[in-house]
Amino acid sequence: MGRSTSSLCWALCILSITLGVQPTPTLSPPGKRASAASVSAVLNGVTYVNKGLVGFGLIPSNFRESTGDTLGGIGSAIAVKPGTWTSSSGAYSGTLLVHPDRGFNVDGTIDYQARQHEIDFVLHPYTGSANLDFASAQQTLQLTYRETMMLWDVNGTKTTGFDALAIRASQSGSSLVPYPQLPIASTAEPHLALDIEGLVVNADGSFWISDEYGPYIYKYSADGNLLQAIQPPTAITPHDSHGALNFTSAVDPATGRSANQGFEGLTVDATNHILYAMLQSATIQDGGDDKSTSRYTRLLAYDISNSAAPASLVGEWVVPLPLSSKGKTLQTSEIHFVSPGVFLALARDSDGHGGDDNNSGYKQADLFSISGATDIHGSKFDLPANPLAPGGKLDKSITPATYVGFASYIDATQLARFGLHNGKPSDATLINAKWESFALASVGDSAFPDDYFLFTASDNDFMTTDGVALGVPYNAGIDIDNQFLVFRLTLPGVTKGSF
Numbered sequence: 001m002g003r004s005t006s007s008l009c010w011a012l013c014i015l016s017i018t019l020g021v022q023p024t025p026t027l028s029p030p031g032k033r034a035s036a037a038s039v040s041a042v043l044n045g046v047t048y049v050n051k052g053l054v055g056f057g058l059i060p061s062n063f064r065e066s067t068g069d070t071l072g073g074i075g076s077a078i079a080v081k082p083g084t085w086t087s088s089s090g091a092y093s094g095t096l097l098v099h100p101d102r103g104f105n106v107d108g109t110i111d112y113q114a115r116q117h118e119i120d121f122v123l124h125p126y127t128g129s130a131n132l133d134f135a136s137a138q139q140t141l142q143l144t145y146r147e148t149m150m151l152w153d154v155n156g157t158k159t160t161g162f163d164a165l166a167i168r169a170s171q172s173g174s175s176l177v178p179y180p181q182l183p184i185a186s187t188a189e190p191h192l193a194l195d196i197e198g199l200v201v202n203a204d205g206s207f208w209i210s211d212e213y214g215p216y217i218y219k220y221s222a223d224g225n226l227l228q229a230i231q232p233p234t235a236i237t238p239h240d241s242h243g244a245l246n247f248t249s250a251v252d253p254a255t256g257r258s259a260n261q262g263f264e265g266l267t268v269d270a271t272n273h274i275l276y277a278m279l280q281s282a283t284i285q286d287g288g289d290d291k292s293t294s295r296y297t298r299l300l301a302y303d304i305s306n307s308a309a310p311a312s313l314v315g316e317w318v319v320p321l322p323l324s325s326k327g328k329t330l331q332t333s334e335i336h337f338v339s340p341g342v343f344l345a346l347a348r349d350s351d352g353h354g355g356d357d358n359n360s361g362y363k364q365a366d367l368f369s370i371s372g373a374t375d376i377h378g379s380k381f382d383l384p385a386n387p388l389a390p391g392g393k394l395d396k397s398i399t400p401a402t403y404v405g406f407a408s409y410i411d412a413t414q415l416a417r418f419g420l421h422n423g424k425p426s427d428a429t430l431i432n433a434k435w436e437s438f439a440l441a442s443v444g445d446s447a448f449p450d451d452y453f454l455f456t457a458s459d460n461d462f463m464t465t466d467g468v469a470l471g472v473p474y475n476a477g478i479d480i481d482n483q484f485l486v487f488r489l490t491l492p493g494v495t496k497g498s499f
Helices: 134-140 412-416
Strands: 007-009 039-043 046-059 077-080 086-088 091-099 115-123 141-150 166-168 182-184 196-201 207-211 217-220 226-230 263-269 274-279 296-303 312-320 332-339 342-348 363-369 402-408 435-442 451-458 467-469 472-474 482-490
Touching: 039 363, 039 402, 046 115, 046 134, 046 141, 046 402, 046 412, 046 451, 077 196, 077 207, 077 451, 091 196, 091 435, 091 451, 134 141, 141 482, 207 263, 263 342, 274 312, 274 332, 342 435
Parallel strands: 077 435, 196 263, 263 332, 332 435
Antiparallel strands: 007 141, 039 046, 046 482, 077 091, 086 091, 091 115, 115 141, 166 182, 196 207, 207 217, 217 226, 263 274, 274 296, 296 312, 332 342, 342 363, 363 402, 435 451, 451 482, 467 472
16 A cells, blocks of 8 residues: 555545534624623733633544544544635634544553544534533534544554554654654564654644654654654653663653653644644653652744754743642643744643543643743753752742633533533533643634634543444443533734644
């Protein structure tokens, strides 16, 4: 099979995954929020406004994609496919590109080939104050699976979701860009190991993904072939007690990213060709081995303007993540560029449907600014021997980013409007535990030119009682649907066409 024809799809069978036929909810005036007052946040003297939830949809937990595998984990990384966003008569449509992580791995990692799914959507924004029932709420965001494309390693070989237990030596790559040492499953199965958590799509269809094993950033062609790999500074890559690279996710390294705490966030300033990646929490040497000391994570910036040369590190900042009421770090699961120096960040606990507890205390799309923060790229802190926050205490020479809370996922009034809830009972209407992705699209409202829809999706970890992984049926003991939410936000300063 040629590498250019690696897309697996049902060209003649586009499957609808909306539930039943329900009337479209009546729309309310464009600028109105359902609750008594909009929720605002001020950052650098600029006011940002959360106008509330306007859409909810889901993909059933047992839905199967064109390979025959269960469609799951897709909240790990999403983006609106360039050129597909349209609006007509108050409705919006387009296509989401979504990437699952490493497959159903409750009982251990599996040989799951990385892939990209396309999901069409129609958004009918609902801003009314009346509470919709659960079935009617799903008509506000109608989702239709379209196709799946597989991702390939160098020379057209498969990628894998297996734990990275070996290392491939550095080698020459495409377009004169060399590949660094890469995480592979084993010497016997030397396939690139990927646990995808971030996605940025370019105008030409090529795309960047970030992963947790490296943690690396990879560039892929529009047809799913590997083009480039970015290796971060040695302070971030995982090293054992002897100073050797060790990419396994089974245990924490001696230094570098914590196990399963890689580049969860990936976004781009498309105007200036700067790619940003953020660790889920602090590196081990910066307190990342304990949730009570792991709040000082790192944001990195890469110049990607020259595709024929390795991306260059041009910035690095410390971002202080929020803390729970018990002083535990609320790790970040996604970021999104808003305007120069300003980003959205998805911070959350692990509670909700499929989580540690039914009652979630924190799930938010927050804001942070690196304006005034110390740029540490190229400094001693890029070496693992020089922690920037030993024991969780930030070095006094470093000014961190400014971080403010913003849009809550667990506001009881907003959830009730879409037939959802937080806390008991544990059923399909309970908000999911793991939310891990963002995508922005302009509302296109001349009365509110700074308003954007924020699409966000949950990672259900492929949890279903009727699943298939690599052709083998499984029962995970619980059904967790792939939930999607849409907020309407006022985000001043966004450069039109910047994402």
